[in-house]
Amino acid sequence: MSLRQTRILYRACWTIALLIAAIPFIFPFIWMVSAGFKSVTEIFGAPSLIPRVWRWENFVEVFTYQPFARQYFNSLYIAILVTGLTLVISSLAGYALARMRFAGAALLMLFLISALMVPEEVTIIPNFFLMRWFGLVDTHWPLILLPTFGPQGVMATFLMRQYFLALPKELEEAGKMDGLTRFGVWWKIALPMSRPALAAVAIITFLHSWNLFLEPLIFVSSLEMFTLPLALSNFNDSYGLPLWNLQLAATSLAVVPILIVYLIAQRQIIESFALSGVKG
Amino acid sequence: MTDSIHITRRGGQKSRLTLKAREMMEAWLFVSPTVIGFIIFFLGPLLAVAYYSLTEWNLLTQQATFVGLANFENALLENPDFWHVVRNSVIFALGLVPLNMALALTLALALSRPFRGVVFFRTVFFAPVVTSAIAWAIVWKFMLQGEGGFINQVLALVGISGPNWLREPNWAMAAVIITRVIKMVGLNMILYIAALQAIPRDYEEAARLEGASRRQIFSMITWPLLAPATLVIMVITTIGSFKVFDHIYQMTGGGPENGTLVLAFYIYQQGFKFFNVGYASTLAMIMFAIVMVLTLVQVALRRKGME
Amino acid sequence: MTSVLLKGIEKRFGSVEVIRGVDLSIDEGEFVVFVGPSGCGKSTLLRLISGLEHISDGELKIGDRVVNEVQPSQRGVAMVFQSYALYPHLTVKENMGFGLKVRKVPAQERQRRVNEAAATLKLEPLLDRYPRELSGGQRQRVAIGRAIVGNPDVFLFDEPLSNLDAELRVHMRSEIAALHKRLSTTMIYVTHDQIEAMTLADKIVVLRDGRIEQVGSPRELYERPSNVFVAQFIGSPKMNILPAADAPLLCAGLAAPQSAETLGIRPEHLTVVEPRDGVLRGTVSLCEYTGAVTLLHVLLPDNRICLVLHDEGEVPAVGGEIGLSAEASNIHFFDGQAQAIRALPH
Numbered sequence: 044m045s046l047r048q049t050r051i052l053y054r055a056c057w058t059i060a061l062l063i064a065a066i067p068f069i070f071p072f073i074w075m076v077s078a079g080f081k082s083v084t085e086i087f088g089a090p091s092l093i094p095r096v097w098r099w100e101n102f103v104e105v106f107t108y109q110p111f112a113r114q115y116f117n118s119l120y121i122a123i124l125v126t127g128l129t130l131v132i133s134s135l136a137g138y139a140l141a142r143m144r145f146a147g148a149a150l151l152m153l154f155l156i157s158a159l160m161v162p163e164e165v166t167i168i169p170n171f172f173l174m175r176w177f178g179l180v181d182t183h184w185p186l187i188l189l190p191t192f193g194p195q196g197v198m199a200t201f202l203m204r205q206y207f208l209a210l211p212k213e214l215e216e217a218g219k220m221d222g223l224t225r226f227g228v229w230w231k232i233a234l235p236m237s238r239p240a241l242a243a244v245a246i247i248t249f250l251h252s253w254n255l256f257l258e259p260l261i262f263v264s265s266l267e268m269f270t271l272p273l274a275l276s277n278f279n280d281s282y283g284l285p286l287w288n289l290q291l292a293a294t295s296l297a298v299v300p301i302l303i304v305y306l307i308a309q310r311q312i313i314e315s316f317a318l319s320g321v322k323g
Numbered sequence: 324m325t326d327s328i329h330i331t332r333r334g335g336q337k338s339r340l341t342l343k344a345r346e347m348m349e350a351w352l353f354v355s356p357t358v359i360g361f362i363i364f365f366l367g368p369l370l371a372v373a374y375y376s377l378t379e380w381n382l383l384t385q386q387a388t389f390v391g392l393a394n395f396e397n398a399l400l401e402n403p404d405f406w407h408v409v410r411n412s413v414i415f416a417l418g419l420v421p422l423n424m425a426l427a428l429t430l431a432l433a434l435s436r437p438f439r440g441v442v443f444f445r446t447v448f449f450a451p452v453v454t455s456a457i458a459w460a461i462v463w464k465f466m467l468q469g470e471g472g473f474i475n476q477v478l479a480l481v482g483i484s485g486p487n488w489l490r491e492p493n494w495a496m497a498a499v500i501i502t503r504v505i506k507m508v509g510l511n512m513i514l515y516i517a518a519l520q521a522i523p524r525d526y527e528e529a530a531r532l533e534g535a536s537r538r539q540i541f542s543m544i545t546w547p548l549l550a551p552a553t554l555v556i557m558v559i560t561t562i563g564s565f566k567v568f569d570h571i572y573q574m575t576g577g578g579p580e581n582g583t584l585v586l587a588f589y590i591y592q593q594g595f596k597f598f599n600v601g602y603a604s605t606l607a608m609i610m611f612a613i614v615m616v617l618t619l620v621q622v623a624l625r626r627k628g629m630e
Numbered sequence: 631m632t633s634v635l636l637k638g639i640e641k642r643f644g645s646v647e648v649i650r651g652v653d654l655s656i657d658e659g660e661f662v663v664f665v666g667p668s669g670c671g672k673s674t675l676l677r678l679i680s681g682l683e684h685i686s687d688g689e690l691k692i693g694d695r696v697v698n699e700v701q702p703s704q705r706g707v708a709m710v711f712q713s714y715a716l717y718p719h720l721t722v723k724e725n726m727g728f729g730l731k732v733r734k735v736p737a738q739e740r741q742r743r744v745n746e747a748a749a750t751l752k753l754e755p756l757l758d759r760y761p762r763e764l765s766g767g768q769r770q771r772v773a774i775g776r777a778i779v780g781n782p783d784v785f786l787f788d789e790p791l792s793n794l795d796a797e798l799r800v801h802m803r804s805e806i807a808a809l810h811k812r813l814s815t816t817m818i819y820v821t822h823d824q825i826e827a828m829t830l831a832d833k834i835v836v837l838r839d840g841r842i843e844q845v846g847s848p849r850e851l852y853e854r855p856s857n858v859f860v861a862q863f864i865g866s867p868k869m870n871i872l873p874a875a876d877a878p879l880l881c882a883g884l885a886a887p888q889s890a891e892t893l894g895i896r897p898e899h900l901t902v903v904e905p906r907d908g909v910l911r912g913t914v915s916l917c918e919y920t921g922a923v924t925l926l927h928v929l930l931p932d933n934r935i936c937l938v939l940h941d942e943g944e945v946p947a948v949g950g951e952i953g954l955s956a957e958a959s960n961i962h963f964f965d966g967q968a969q970a971i972r973a974l975p976h
Contacts, residue, residue, distance in 0.1 A: 057433055058440065064430070065447045067505050071462045072450070074473060078465065087471030090480075132356045139353035146347060151354065158365050160618045162566035164587045165607045168375065168594050169368035192360025200357060213715035216682050221729030221780075222703030225349045235719045254455040256569035261595055272457040276573050287465060294458045305453050309446045312453065316510060317517045342699050343684055 072302065079292035086287060101292040108289060109274055110267050115297070118271040121186050122252040128191045129199050129248045130241060137203025138229050142215065159197045163189070163257060171261055185262040186255065186270065195251050199244045202319055206240035207233060243315035246308075253301070271297045369611075375604035382598045394605035404581070404589075405606075411496070412585045416564040418500040423560055424553070426508045431515030432541075445516075449509035456506065460573035463502045464489065492582025495575050499583050503570050507563070511556050518552035519545070551625065558621040562614055586610055632693040632706065632783035632816055633658050634679065639688035641674055641840075648674050650840040651688070656833070659814045665827040666837035666863070672820045673788055675837070679818065680709050680786050692784060703733075708777035709786040712793065714769045716761035716776075723748075723757040726776045747778040750809075767798045774809070787819040791826065803829060824864055828852075836860050858968040861894045867925060869894045870936045872910075874963060879910040880956045887971050890963040897925070897937040899960035902952050909953035912936060914946050928952065 078086045079101060080094045105111050139145070140152060174185045190196065210233065218232045234241070259273040269277065275297060278290035305312055351358075376394055378387035398405040430448055434441055451459055466473040469487025478485040488498045522545065530540050568587040571577060577584040577592065584592075586606065594603030634656040641649035649671050656662050664672040677683040679690065681702030690697055697705050708729075716725050723744055730740045748754050751771045761769055770790065777785055787806070791799045807830055810817055821827055827834050828848040836843040836851065836859075844851060844860045855861035855869075862868045872880075874890040886893065905911045915935070916927035924945050926938040938954065946952050963971040 054438070061430075061433060061440075061444050065444065068447050068451060068509075071459070071466065072454075074466060075458075075462045086465065087468070090473055090476040132360070136354040136357035139350045143346060143350035143353065145350035148350070151358065154361065154366070155357075157618075158361060160562065160614055161365075161369070161611060162562070162587070162614065164566055164568065164590050165611045165614075166365060166368035166372060167590075168600060168604055168607060169371035170364060171595075172371075173363075173368065188360070189364060192357070192364045196357070196360065211713055211715065213711040213713050214717060217709070217711060217715040217717075217776075218728075219682065219702050220680065220707070220709050222701075222732040225346075225353075227732065229353075232717060235717075250453055254457075256455075256457055256572070257591070260572075261591075272455050272569070275455070275457050275461060290461055291465065294461050298454055298458045301453060302450065305450065306446065309442070309449070313445060313449050313513055316449075316452065317513045 072298070075291055076295045076299065078288065079295040081288055083286075083288050086291075098288065101288050102296065105289055105293045105296065108286065109269070109277065111274060111293060111296075113267055114269045114271055114274040117183065117269065118253055121183055121270060122249045124187055125190050125252040126245050126248045128187070129196050130244055132191065133196060133199035133244060134203045134234060134237070134241065135229070136200045137205075138207050138233055140200070141204045141207035142212075142233075143225070155197050155200065159194055159201065161194065163193055167257065167261060174262060180262055181264050181268055183263075183268065186252070186258050189258055190248070190252055190255060195248060198319060199248060202244055203237070203240055206237050210236055240318070242311065243318045246312055246315040247319050250301075372604045372607050372611075375601055376608040378601045378604075380600040380604075381602070387601065390601070394602050395609075397602065398605055398609065404584075407581060408584050408586055408589045411581075411583060412565060414496060415500060415567070415583075415585055416561055418496070419503055419564045420557065420560050422500065423504045423508050423511055424556060426504065427511035427515050427556070428549075430508070430512045431519055432545075434512070435516045435519040445513075448512055451506040452509040454506070456569040457573050459502070459506050460570050463498075464574050467498055467502075489575055490579050492580050495579055495582050499571060499574055502574070503564075503567065506570070507560075511560060514556055515549070515552065518549055522548050554621060554624055558617055562617055565610065565613060586613075633691075634784060634816060634818070635689075635691040636679075637689040637691070639675070639678060639690060640686045641671075641678055641683065642686045648840050649678065649686075652840075652842055654835060654842065654845065656816060656818065659816055661810050661817045661819065661830060661832045662835060663827040663831035663833070664818065664820045664835050664837060665822065665824060666843075668822060670837040671840040672822075672837050674840075676709075676786055676788055676818060676820045679784075680707055681705050682709075703729075706783035707786055708780045708782035708784075709788065710773045710777050710790045712789045714761075714773040714793075716769060716772055718761055721758050721760055722753065722764070722772050722775075725761070725772060726779050729776070729780050743779050743781070744775075747775045750778065751775045766794050767802065770794060770798075770802055771805075774806070778809075778813075783816065785815055785817040787817065789820055789822065791821070792823075799826075806830065824866065828864070834864075836863060854970070854972075855894075855962065856970050858892070858894065858964050861962060861964075861970070865896055867897050867937045867939070869896050869962075870900075871964075872930075872934070872936065873932075876910055877961065877963075879908065880954065881958045881961060882908065882955075884958045884961065887963055889965045890971055891966045892964045892968075894962040894964060895956050895960060898939040898941075899956050900936070900938045900954050901956065902926075902938065902940055902943070902946060903955050905951045905953040909955055911951060911953050913951050914948050917945060917948055919945070926952075928954065 073092065077092050077094060080097050080099070081101075082096065082098055085091075085095060140148065170185070170189060171180075174180055177184075179185055214236070215228045215232055218228045223231060254272060255270065256272045256276075259270045263269060263273065266274075266277075275290065275294050278286050278293055375387060377389060377391055379390045379393065380387040430444075434445055434448075467488040469475065469485075469490055472485075472488070474488070475485035486494045488494045526544050526548070527540055530544055535543065565585075566587050567585065568591065571583055571585060571588050572591075575583040577588050587610070590603050590606045590610065593599045593606060634654075636652050636654040639649055639652040640647070652675060664675060666672050674683065678685050679692075681697070681700065685698050692705055692707065716722075717728065720728065726744045726747060727740045730743065735743075744757075745754075748757055751774060753768075753771055753775055756764060756768060756772070761772070764772065770793075773790070790806075791802055794802060803826060806819075810830075819826075819830060831848055833845060834848055834851055835845050838859055843863075844856045846854075848864075851860060851864045855864060858871060862871070871892050871894050874886040874893050877884045877886040877890075877893055880893075880895065903909055910930070912928040912930045914926055915929045918925040918927075923939050923941040926940050926946065928936045928938055930936050936954065940946075965971055
């Protein structure tokens with residue numbers, strides 16, 4: 044065999060191996076959508092990908108069984124709010140930590156790094172009592188405040204700080220010479236140049252909020268206040284009968300739009316996660 | 324003459340203080356939302372949970388009574404559940420971390436250089452990362468049903484009678500680990516790809532000219548250069564494995580026979596199902612300690628690596 | 631037109647002293663160049679004047695005003711940065727007008743001043759481009775344009791030409807000189823390139839380790855350096871330093887002053903002569919032919935290398951022995967502290 048043939052064969056083997064490896068990553072999504080159209084009996088009947096009977100009504104019942112539209116909206120608006128807040132707060136703090144000299148900066152960094160590492164589960168109990176004391180249980184406030192100021196927000200702060208550090212300092216100095224205040228430098232020069240970092244923070248924060256589960260489970264109890272993940276897990280056990288096809292239909296409705304956005308912007312989204320991982 | 328100079332100098336110094344002080348004030352204004360949020364939602368609760376862990380506080384007592392280290396004694400010495408949970412968490416971590424990292428590295432090695440289809444594969448392997456853990460668990464839970472579940476139907480086609488995955492403790496643990504790996508491996512794959520791409524190609528090319536095989540290049544060049552990344556990924560993944568909650572909640576609910584009851588789930592159960600606030604806080608403190616130890620190990624190893 | 635006065639200026643970063651007491655007066659309309667090896671504090675000094683760094687001690691006056699506590703934008707200075715610092719998200723026009731906009735100058739006036747500056751610097755065709763679409767020289771011009779637009783009392787240049795290639799550097803150097811001639815505004819210019827310093831400056835300030843070594847016109851620094859450091863820093867190739875005892879060998883009848891320890895002689899002031907007794911003798915170890923002149927490396931008996939610029943007559947062969955001589959007026963004497971001895975027997 045020539046060198047070229049060996050190389051082609053080698054490539055082909057790898058590609059086939061990767062294709063096989065891809066099955067458990069891709070198949071659950073296909074199965075999910077397919078089963079969402081089936082009846083319960085068909086889901087557990089002979090395996091097939093194309094439903095024998097397309098039960099479109101599954102997707103209607105999803106909305107009548109629970110206030111699913113309302114829950115969908117809850118997830119969406121909470122995620123948008125958390126993202127906006129996080130962008131402002133993390134870019135302000137990240138800028139100060141990157142660029143300004145102030146007493147206590149080193150100590151603050153140390154504190155924030157420790158917060159980065161501690162899981163939400165550790166502080167969730169006192170936070171529950173705190174929120175109850177504020178009268179915020181069964182509202183959306185905990186789902187907005189805790190991620191914004193929790194480890195996720197700290198991670199965003201570090202990501203922004205890292206990015207600001209890499210920006211050329213002279214541009215900001217030129218802004219200062221041009222008469223901008225600190226705030227003006229941040230708003231007119233540092234932020235416009237940080238679009239990639241802001242986009243990364245926005246993407247990661249949005250997805251984190253969208254997929255949040257522990258906090259909604261603990262803080263929210265009425266159906267109208269549910270967010271999507273909580274609503275999805277709630278198709279399980281009402282009337283003692285699992286509404287499996289409904290649950291899968293609802294899950295499809297929750298997952299597919301995100302997947303479509305992901306497929307369109309996959310490059311940007313994957314890069315965002317790569318950026319957030321470099322923090323360590 | 325000297326006097327007047329002296330006075331102007333002093334005047335100058337005074338206002339210089341204000342310039343510097345002004346910068347400092349501005350800086351604290353910039354970080355104030357973060358600092359205030361940090362104190363209210365992290366530092367305060369952390370101190371509170373440390374205190375709760377020293378109290379007896381449950382449905383019967385309805386309020387916190389200071390009991391010193393009794394909860395820790397209970398957890399570490401008396402309550403058999405605790406060690407069962409720790410054992411589960413350790414098994415979960417020991418299963419998940421090596422599997423996840425080995426798979427992530429393999430995929431990263433295959434996908435770190437451009438070739439036709441590389442974007443497709445990266446997109447596929449990363450897709451579960453952006454998916455909600457609940458959704459992922461729901462789908463796999465159905466596919467892993469004992470009778471009529473998709474996996475067993477497929478196995479039946481080739482003549483294997485699959486187990487009732489989520490109803491037998493050992494199989495349940497295996498199923499939870501594997502589905503979690505599939506969900507999260509994309510993230511580590513991306514981190515490894517980034518680390519691989521940061522290694523200058525010169526090294527590999529020089530080694531190839533000297534006649535090194537692919538395997539030698541990997542074991543003698545790539546792998547040692549990846550060590551810092553491996554360390555970070557390992558710690559992040561291990562900490563992540565100790566805080567896994569939603570996945571377990573949805574797939575097994577900690578069962579069967581508490582076979583997948585891990586630390587994070589146990590905290591939730593004790594705190595919010597049984598209202599054992601004191602005991603649950605003790606568990607939270609233990610989790611905090613584990614995470615801190617892991618972090619310090621990472622810092623220490625990295626220092627050592629730098630020397 | 632404005633003067634700048636520095637009185638006992640000091641700057642510390644933590645415990646590190648970067649500027650250790652600088653006194654300097656810059657006259658109206660003067661072109662002053664700060665020069666020195668890297669790390670000498672020349673850029674820091676410029677940044678202290680601009681206000682980008684806080685002054686640790688001392689007093690800074692621009693015009694009649696003490697500006698220690700004045701914000702950078704209120705000091706009436708404009709700065710041209712080494713990296714140009716053009717905002718990447720703004721066009722050339724927007725970059726140049728940015729400072730005016732911040733200072734709330736009306737749009738019409740802004741437009742007029744930007745156009746005026748653009749005309750001066752021949753930037754009109756580039757006004758709507760983004761910085762990334764410009765060449766290095768064009769960016770440099772826009773950076774200068776941005777400084778002009780604000781109509782500052784003092785221009786500050788921080789190594790503005792160091793990112794350009796050699797040819798462009800010479801060209802931009804002459805443009806900056808022409809600009810100074812036309813505007814006659816006070817300009818302070820930082821560079822590590824002594825040719826730039828010599829060609830541009832009315833007054834050169836040589837800095838080392840945060841202290842001023844000497845202030846003077848290019849000619850003064852070249853002809854009357856006040857110590858060995860300045861003597862060797864100014865002029866290229868650099869001045870030879872020999873034992874003071876060699877003085878009579880170089881120039882018959884010349885006696886070194888009592889306190890002199892070393893003497894300095896520039897390579898261009900040495901002449902090759904016959905290697906007879908009573909002259910400084912050495913062997914040619916290397917000849918570097920550059921066209922107009924030849925640089926000889928001459929190995930002296932005490933194993934020192936002495937550089938000689940040889941510009942006329944036959945070039946001596948490598949390995950051959952030669953003699954060296956010089957005129958008394960070109961020989962500088964330095965004492966044990968490396969300070970120049972001024973009472974030269976001219």
